[in-house]
Amino acid sequence: MTTTVSWPYAHILSARERLYDHLVRRVEADGAIRDRCASRIxxxxxxxxxxxxxxxxxxxxxxxxxxxxxxxxxxxxxxxxxxxxxxxxxxxxxxxxxxxxxxxxxxxxxxxxxxxxxxxxxxxxxxxxxxxxxxxxxxxxxxxxxxxxxxxxxxxxxxxxxxxxxxxxxxxxxxxxxxxxxxxxxxxxxxxxxxxxxxxxxxxxxxxxxxxxxxxxxxxxxxxxxxxFIAGQEVFVTALAGTVLAGAGDRRDVVPRMAAYVADRQLADGGWGYDETTTQSDVDDTSRCARLLRLAGPNTYEHRLGRADNYLRRMADAAGGWPTYVRGHAPEPDMTAGAVIALAPDWRRHSGILDQAVDFLLDVQGGDGTWQRSWTLSESSVIVYVVEALGRTTAHVSPTARTRIAAATAKAVRRLEQTQNPDGGWGQRNGDTSDALSTAQAVPVIVRHGTATTAGRALAHLLDQQEPEGGFTAPPDQVGPRPLPFDFPVLTGVHALAALNTAVEAHPANGRPQSAAV
Known part of the structure; x- marks a missing residue:
């Protein structure tokens, strides 16, 4: 469904511009964002x-x-x-x-x-x-x-x-x-x-x-x-940030530099790792990097995208789904969602494995509407990723699968509506104190598929968390090794910008009542 929104468009635009500028200031001359991983005990x-x-x-x-x-x-x-x-x-x-x-x-x-x-x-x-x-x-x-x-x-x-x-x-x-x-x-x-x-x-x-x-x-x-925990995560952070900066219009023209930086870090097997030094590729980073290159220049990066597609095809599980590092390991919902988003633009070539991936994502949804939290702590972080992936497949799958996708999406939305805190935000799990990152990751699903009241309360809470310089702060959401949390603070702002991008796209004042996912 498309939400009829009522939140103030000018306020959202202003918040997005401030956050965009805040993140652009973090982009270095070579196109990378090099945040520091917080210390751990x-x-x-x-x-x-x-x-x-x-x-x-x-x-x-x-x-x-x-x-x-x-x-x-x-x-x-x-x-x-x-x-x-x-x-x-x-x-x-x-x-x-x-x-x-x-x-x-x-x-x-x-x-x-x-x-x-x-x-x-x-x-x-x-x-x-x-x-x-x-x-x-x-x-x-x-x-x-x-x-x-x-x-x-x-x-x-x-x-x-x-x-x-x-x-x-x-x-x-x-x-x-x-x-x-x-x-x-x-x-x-x-x-x-x-x-x-x-x-x-x-x-x-x-x-x-x-x-x-x-x-x-x-x-x-x-x-x-x-x-x-780790010395850096610049490839992952740059790919994710470049994607949302592109979605915000990229009025400072930083995305081409970010894409070039990411392209140069592709590994010999066609995949990417999380930082500049690692030799270990993985499905998550590869999906994020391929997504940015496709946005920034599908013709410019055609060869690199082809190698990335081949990497993802090789990593796909025979029964559907993708693991993180090694083919044959247990497939995971968040890895699978990322691979689906990366491969869906070329559905005809990848239809066989993508149809299986859709079935996998639908089959492993929990009765409460959630999916397994693997590399994150927040329920909303996996929900938003899987719901977006499923949404990108509806034009290609069978009528039966479309019906199942609609039901799975509705179930996920119900979970978010039921777990929204009285202040309008979400915590990492039901009953946890609201935080900006968990809220930001819930917003795109609620804005696209929830009620106007739920979306308005969520956006009001998120906007209230914005800091004077434009950024956002939240507890860490990533884990590694699982289940130990680690923190790259810039990622809260990256996810908040993704949420504000969705709110702008969905607002009637934008002239596009049907939002287009970035």
């Missing part, structure tokens, strides 16, 4: 622990201790990590119970990782329950592979035994670290680099590879003296 605690083991960096140790004393834990695991490394009591039984309650399709691997990290920090004992052998050895993302090798090395060191594959794990982990660009955080992933260095310490303490890694990680310390 886990990485800061791991670096402090490693520096102590190596008897290195006393000034950095002092700075990290100060950060950990000031930092507010984002959850139970943060609190346990900070307490353990600063010498405060840790309730190990409560930590274990919390980990035992973790439910995710990557659950066994993620539990093993988190249990091992907390054991390294002293929050849990190394014991038989934390068994690396319970995780199958299969193809993984590069950082997952190195992390699992590091975990096996750490457990073998604790048991003081030479397990059958230990030498192989040591050689391959060290070779992977050594092959990466000197002076860079390995794959841009500070957490994976830290885990590997802790493992390296067990058999090469004081070695050159370990010393060099410590120097690199110290250099990415933030102003608050904490350590981020």
């Amino acid at each position: 886990l990485e800061s605690a791991l670096l402090l622990s490693l520096l102590r083991k190596e008897r290195a960096g006393p000034d950095t140790q002092e700075a990290l201790t100060g950060f950990l004393g000031r930092a507010r834990p984002a959850g139970f695991l943060d609190a346990a990590a900070a307490a353990a490394v600063t010498g405060r009591p840790v309730a190990s039984a409560e930590v274990r119970a919390h980990l035992d309650g973790f439910r995710h399709f990557t659950g066994a691997r993620k539990q093993l990782l988190l249990e091992t990290l907390l054991a390294v920090l002293g929050a849990l004992p190394f014991d038989g329950r934390t068994d690396p052998g319970r995780v199958p050895d299969e193809e993984q993302a590069v950082w997952t592979d190195v992390t699992l090798r590091a975990v096996r090395i750490l457990h073998a060191a604790h048991r003081d035994e030479e397990s059958p594959g230990l030498d192989t794990d040591r050689v391959r982990m060290a070779a992977s670290l050594s092959s990466f660009d000197a002076g860079k955080v390995w794959q841009g992933n500070a957490l994976a680099h830290l885990i590997a260095l802790h493992a390296l310490h067990t058999y090469q303490p004081g070695g050159a590879l370990l010393r060099d890694g410590l120097c690199v990680l110290i250099r990415v310390q933030n102003a608050d003296r904490g350590i981020p």
Whole structure:
């Protein structure tokens, strides 16, 4: 349905212009937006622990201790990590119970990782329950592979035994670290680099590879003296921001520069990774980057778009859907939605896999109207992505599928209407305090498909959150490794601009009552 809107058009336009200018000021000369990942307790605690083991960096140790004393834990695991490394009591039984309650399709691997990290920090004992052998050895993302090798090395060191594959794990982990660009955080992933260095310490303490890694990680310390999860996310952020700046009209003509920057970061396999240094491609970044290039110049970037399409086709699951990193891994709704949006403009060529993807998205919707939250915390973040993807397919699918899409969309809208807070906004989950990011991600669905009253209240709340310089602030929504949140603050403004773009497009004063998704 198309919403008959009543919110003040001039106010929305003004807010959008201020936000557009705010984001454009972040675009650097080469077209990239380079935001800083906020510091996290886990990485800061791991670096402090490693520096102590190596008897290195006393000034950095002092700075990290100060950060950990000031930092507010984002959850139970943060609190346990900070307490353990600063010498405060840790309730190990409560930590274990919390980990035992973790439910995710990557659950066994993620539990093993988190249990091992907390054991390294002293929050849990190394014991038989934390068994690396319970995780199958299969193809993984590069950082997952190195992390699992590091975990096996750490457990073998604790048991003081030479397990059958230990030498192989040591050689391959060290070779992977050594092959990466000197002076860079390995794959841009500070957490994976830290885990590997802790493992390296067990058999090469004081070695050159370990010393060099410590120097690199110290250099990415933030102003608050904490350590981020990843060193950057400039490819992902630039692609996403370029898309919404294009949707806002791009009166400063920055999008061509942003698209050129993104195009130059395409990897050999046709995909993209999240930052300038990683060699690991993924479906999410590839979908976002391809979307920007198609908006900015489908003819200019025809060859790169063809390679991206081929990458996405290769990654598609035989039964429908897309995973994040490795074909054959479980498909995920948000990855699938992104791939559908990227491939839908060439429906004829991709109709077979897209029809399967639509069925997958419809089949995995929950009874409450939501989809699985994978790389995000907010329900609305996946809802908006999937609803947009389904909306782009309705002109091509069968009448039966169109009926199912309409029902799925209505169910998602009902969920958002039922979970809207009295102040007009949304929190990450039902009952959570409203925040600008969760609200911004709900707005496009409500504006396009909800009631005018719900949309008006949502926009009023969002506009009230805009800061004097034009930006927005919210708690982090991204997670990595799942379920740990990490924060690139600029993304709140990016999603808010997407919401305001939709509001402008849908407003009768714009002369286009039927909104066109960007």
